[in-house]
Amino acid sequence: MNVPIKQSCHLMNFHYGDELIAFERVIRPQANSKVLIKVHPDCRVIVSAPIDADNDAVLNAVKKRGRWIYEQLRDFRKQLEYTSPRKYISGESHYYLGKQYLLKVIEAPNSIQGVKLLRGKLEVSVRRKSAEKVKELLNDWYKTRAKETFSKRLDDVLEHALWLAERPPLRIQTMQTQWGSCSPNGRITLNPYLVKAPRDCIDYVVLHELCHLAEFNHSERFYRLMGQVMPGWEKVKERLDGMANIILLN
Incomplete structure (x- = not known):
């Protein structure tokens, strides 16, 4: 599921x-x-x-x-009406772990290209200013941070999933319609753009998938498990749903 x-x-x-x-x-x-x-x-x-x-x-x-x-x-x-597609230029606002950061694009022909989170800004260094290159570097940065963050959040919430005997394998994959999924063999897949959401929203998605490893369908047992491992998950889910259009804005 x-x-x-x-x-x-x-x-x-x-x-x-x-x-x-x-x-x-x-x-x-x-x-x-x-x-x-x-x-x-x-x-x-x-x-x-x-x-x-x-x-x-x-x-x-x-x-x-x-x-x-x-x-x-x-x-x-x-x-x-005031929401426009990303142009990947300095001054734009981008999300990371639920917080907004200003984008600063630095053109440095002799520097290494990459992204740094520095003093409340997302600084992207490029050899030549190009929206496509800035977008590519940012997406790669998000995927790297997602891999680190999701692994840590999985470790932290795993203690609540008493029905699991071992840590399930974790995969990062861009998806257009899902925040997360799990396979019948127990592997959890998470959308890297989820790393733009607050930590409790990430925990909700991870716990949702862990509960599916005990109950594959959205049954009464599934929702009972969700209530046990994350009381008040409904409000967290509602907040994540409300942020979807902002998080996925390109």
Whole structure:
């Protein structure tokens, strides 16, 4: 199983005035009859509802919050107007472990090309200024830091996974739709761009995969394990989901 960047879902929609608003219905794992509605910064509307809730009942609950959903979407759309693709030039803001760092590109023809985290800035030295080269060096740096960070986070949280007799193998691989996954033979794969997220978000993904080594499906046992090893994981997951569009912005 895996930790998707965007959850598998059932798509539904409703009209608010002249606007058709689409939302994703996902299963709410907790034994609670309430319908939870979340509007994410990337303008995804996620509705968590019990698996046995009727679609009409869910739709009615969403329509009652129609004005609030519309206003949230309007505000986030305004914010997205100011979000532009990365140009990989000095002054841009880039994330690492949940914090923002200013990018400083240094053209030094006789220096070694590379990336340094120095005095609150990500300094990239290149022989000749090129957005593609800066992007390549940054991506390589993120992958190196991801390998180090994820290995350490795995070691730190492994003590909570009492069902494992040994440390599972870890692989780093860029993925477009998943933060992490695990194979039937017990290998964990993590997305290097997850290293841009806060440590607790990284721990959530690692623990999610460790729980899948005990329970491959998203069953009651799986969610019970998640609650035991990381109380309050739902809020951490919500924060990671909300950062996805920023973390993956190129």
